[in-house]
Amino acid sequence: KAGVTQTPRYLIKTRGQQVTLSCSPISGHRSVSWYQQTPGQGLQFLFEYFSETQRNKGNFPGRFSGRQFSNSRSEMNVSTLELGDSALYLCASSLKVSTDTQYFGPGTRLTVL
Amino acid sequence: KQEVTQIPAALSVPEGENLVLNCSFTDSAIYNLQWFRQDPGKGLTSLLLIQSSQREQTSGRLNASLDKSSGRSTLYIAASQPGDSATYLCASVIPDNYGQNFVFGPGTRLSVLP
Numbered sequence: 001k002a003g004v005t006q007t008p009r010y011l012i013k014t015r016g017q018q019v020t021l022s023c024s025p026i027s028g029h030r031s032v033s034w035y036q037q038t039p040g041q042g043l044q045f046l047f048e049y050f051s052e053t054q055r056n057k058g059n060f061p062g063r064f065s066g067r068q069f070s071n072s073r074s075e076m077n078v079s080t081l082e083l084g085d086s087a088l089y090l091c092a093s094s095l096k097v098s099t100d101t102q103y104f105g106p107g108t109r110l111t112v113l
Numbered sequence: 114k115q116e117v118t119q120i121p122a123a124l125s126v127p128e129g130e131n132l133v134l135n136c137s138f139t140d141s142a143i144y145n146l147q148w149f150r151q152d153p154g155k156g157l158t159s160l161l162l163i164q165s166s167q168r169e170q171t172s173g174r175l176n177a178s179l180d181k182s183s184g185r186s187t188l189y190i191a192a193s194q195p196g197d198s199a200t201y202l203c204a205s206v207i208p209d210n211y212g213q214n215f216v217f218g219p220g221t222r223l224s225v226l227p
Binding site: 004033035042043044045056058090092100101102103104105106107109 | 154204
């Protein structure tokens with residue numbers, strides 16, 4: 001069974017732009033969670049989607065948004081990029097809710113110049 | 114607000130040693146606690162999940178324990194190998210206003226020397 005895939009793997013943007021990251025969960029998994037990882041703040045929870053509904057959200061500004069499609073694939077969008085948004089963005093899927101074992105993708109490395 | 118800490122921040126041991134990584138959390142009202150490993154530049158790999166009603170979980174050379182009353186979990190690695198070199202993170206899963214929420218510790222960077 002294929003693992004969690006994330007595209008693109010690397011991305012370079014400039015301040016003020018917006019970006020969309022994509023995550024395809026393991027087949028059959030219905031929960032997708034997103035995380036931001038930076039050297040200073042570590043791993044921080046962004047949001048979780050289950051059956052196309054956002055069921056939980058971390059403490060991030062409204063510039064960070066996401067959605068989930070009927071096939072469980074998920075996208076996250078960051079608008080008006082700031083230098084501090086440079087990070088590794090990780091997506092994880094789980095069979096049911098995020099309290100189950102999570103399986104992580106390789107991440108998207110976003111650099112904001 | 115849940116806070117998760119991990120001690121030590123980094124650890125270097127010779128191959129074959131048994132070692133213990135520590136994780137502490139401030140809010141004992143957790144659903145479960147999970148341990149992950151992260152290799153450089155890669156995503157996380159789930160190692161063990163301990164439900165709040167459980168005391169420990171084992172997988173091969175790994176054993177994780179949970180003591181909710183003291184807010185502590187430990188990951189024991191037996192007979193360490195160079196391939197165990199990675200960053201180990203613990204995460205507490207807690208309820209919040211919207212549902213469950215993951216709070217990760219900063220990680221312990223482990224180096225196992227041949």
